[in-house]
Amino acid sequence: MRELGMLEYLQRIVRRQFILAFRVPSEFAIPISFFIMVLALFPLGFGPVVKNSGVIWIVALLASLLSSDRIFKQDYDDGTLDQLLMSPQSLFGSSLAYIFVHWSQTGLPLALISPLVAIMFDLPGSAILPLVVSLLIGTVVLSLIGAIGAALTVGLRKGGALVSLIILPLYVPVLIFGKASVEAAIQGSFFSPPLALLTALACGAVAFAPFAIGAGLRISMEI
Amino acid sequence: MWKFFHKLGSPPWFYSIAGAILRWLVPITLFLLIVGYAWGLLFTAPDFRQGNSYRIMYVHVPAAVVALAGYYVMALAGAICIIWNMKMAEIAMRATAPVGALLTLIALVTGGIWGKPTWGAWWVWDARTTSMLILLFLYIGVIVLYEAYEDKSGGSRAAGILALVGTVNIPIIYKSVDWWYSLHQPASITFTGGSAIESSMLYPLLLMITVFYSLFTCCVLANMRVSLIKRESRSSWVRTLVEED
Amino acid sequence: MYFESLYEVFFMGGHGTYVWSAYLFTSSVILIMVWLPMARLRRSIKRLASKFKVG
Numbered sequence: 001m002r003e004l005g006m007l008e009y010l011q012r013i014v015r016r017q018f019i020l021a022f023r024v025p026s027e028f029a030i031p032i033s034f035f036i037m038v039l040a041l042f043p044l045g046f047g048p049v050v051k052n053s054g055v056i057w058i059v060a061l062l063a064s065l066l067s068s069d070r071i072f073k074q075d076y077d078d079g080t081l082d083q084l085l086m087s088p089q090s091l092f093g094s095s096l097a098y099i100f101v102h103w104s105q106t107g108l109p110l111a112l113i114s115p116l117v118a119i120m121f122d123l124p125g126s127a128i129l130p131l132v133v134s135l136l137i138g139t140v141v142l143s144l145i146g147a148i149g150a151a152l153t154v155g156l157r158k159g160g161a162l163v164s165l166i167i168l169p170l171y172v173p174v175l176i177f178g179k180a181s182v183e184a185a186i187q188g189s190f191f192s193p194p195l196a197l198l199t200a201l202a203c204g205a206v207a208f209a210p211f212a213i214g215a216g217l218r219i220s221m222e223i
Numbered sequence: 224m225w226k227f228f229h230k231l232g233s234p235p236w237f238y239s240i241a242g243a244i245l246r247w248l249v250p251i252t253l254f255l256l257i258v259g260y261a262w263g264l265l266f267t268a269p270d271f272r273q274g275n276s277y278r279i280m281y282v283h284v285p286a287a288v289v290a291l292a293g294y295y296v297m298a299l300a301g302a303i304c305i306i307w308n309m310k311m312a313e314i315a316m317r318a319t320a321p322v323g324a325l326l327t328l329i330a331l332v333t334g335g336i337w338g339k340p341t342w343g344a345w346w347v348w349d350a351r352t353t354s355m356l357i358l359l360f361l362y363i364g365v366i367v368l369y370e371a372y373e374d375k376s377g378g379s380r381a382a383g384i385l386a387l388v389g390t391v392n393i394p395i396i397y398k399s400v401d402w403w404y405s406l407h408q409p410a411s412i413t414f415t416g417g418s419a420i421e422s423s424m425l426y427p428l429l430l431m432i433t434v435f436y437s438l439f440t441c442c443v444l445a446n447m448r449v450s451l452i453k454r455e456s457r458s459s460w461v462r463t464l465v466e467e468d
Numbered sequence: 469m470y471f472e473s474l475y476e477v478f479f480m481g482g483h484g485t486y487v488w489s490a491y492l493f494t495s496s497v498i499l500i501m502v503w504l505p506m507a508r509l510r511r512s513i514k515r516l517a518s519k520f521k522v523g
């Protein structure tokens with residue numbers, strides 16, 4: 001067997017993950033349904049429609065949180081993760097491949113459906129673009145951070161609830177900048193500064209999180 | 224120089240040296256704490272705007288400063304633990320976590336108590352208070368993570384990674400002070416220029432900050448000694464130590 | 469001393485409850501933080517001593 005180049009290796013991982021994901025199509029539906037249903041709870045709980053974009057962001061956060069511990073769980077259980085760690089390819093790329101697939105299952109649909117949600121919440125039209133873009137970029141960071149938590153806890157028995165506790169504080173900057181960009185648009189000022197900061201967060205996360213994820217996976221597999 | 228670091232990694236040497244340090248450091252620290260209390264409570268003038276409630280500053284600010292610094296100490300220990308796999312670094316990290324968490328709790332509670340007469344609310348959601356709260360959650364996350372692992376070494380390394388990730392998070396949130404309209408005064412002590420606090424109030428504050436740093440050190444060393452005894456209970460140096468008593 | 473009487477020290481111009489509760493809370497947490505490891509150390513040594521004597 002010839003040794004795979006990095007790109008081809010990543011393509012194979014991504015393809016495999018997508019095939020696995022599509023085998024259980026309801027998995028796609030879970031984060032979105034959760035997102036919309038919880039959002040619907042807010043007007044019910046608060047009375048007439050709450051004109052607050054922060055709610056959308058918080059629920060996006062929660063949806064990402066809940067799906068985080070499943071990033072590596074399936075492959076840990078059936079032994080694929082062992083194989084992954086034993087392969088000569090670096091974990092940096094493999095982690096990114098896993099996260100990309102996870103993000104396209106959770107963050108991407110969320111961002112694409114957010115214009116609908118914006119209408120549901122009676123947000124002004126100027127807010128829709130920053131909402132979509134900030135969710136697109138922000139959920140990337142959320143997936144990356146969630147993967148760190150998942151990697152650190154995948155070997156533990158009670159890992160699920162623990163992941164939420166660990167990564168929730170790390171989610172806060174994303175929430176701050178994401179919400180700020182939508183708020184800025186609603187108030188009529190420029191929304192690009194917070195969006196730029198959010199993008200900076202995303203760049204930093206993409207560059208550095210895979211190291212933490214790889215280290216976490218290695219530690220978890222030792223158990 | 225390297226010999227010193229080598230010795231640091233040896234449990235019996237560390238245990239005895241920590242014990243020797245604690246024997247005089249704890250009484251001095253507690254004494255200076257009382258001095259600081261008296262100075263801040265009784266021997267400084269009331270603030271022009273806030274009256275006497277500002278005296279809470281003499282416990283709130285030191286607790287907050289050391290809580291934040293302690294997180295970095297913990298992350299440093301975690302980094303050493305990951306890179307060099309030293310058992311002493313593991314023990315150091317586990318020792319600093321609860322101390323830092325308790326100091327953060329002090330900062331949060333005293334901050335809330337200070338806030339009530341000053342701003343009329345027990346809690347305000349501005350960036351500084353929020354980042355202190357997040358700091359507490361970060362500490363709790365680290366503690367919960369290493370407790371969940373049965374393998375101590377793996378748990379410490381996982382917690383170390385988490386602590387390092389958290390260190391990146393802290394400045395980001397903190398810098399949102401400029402961003403997210405806060406009620407706090409801007410930082411009144413800077414080490415570059417003059418300070419905005421009158422010097423008669425500054426000196427007791429600096430004393431209390433030093434005292435809190437010293438308290439932190441005492442508690443961490445004491446915690447480390449307990450961990451060492453427990454972990455090394457089967458080794459010969461513990462045996463001789465216990466039988467000496 | 470900026471206070472005239474002991475009463476003033478307690479009352480602190482209306483802010484007495486706040487200041488003293490803050491200091492009391494801080495002191496109790498500090499005392500716990502310092503005392504707990506020392507107590508645990510003594511307990512561990514005692515337990516180990518009895519274990520070694522028996523064993």
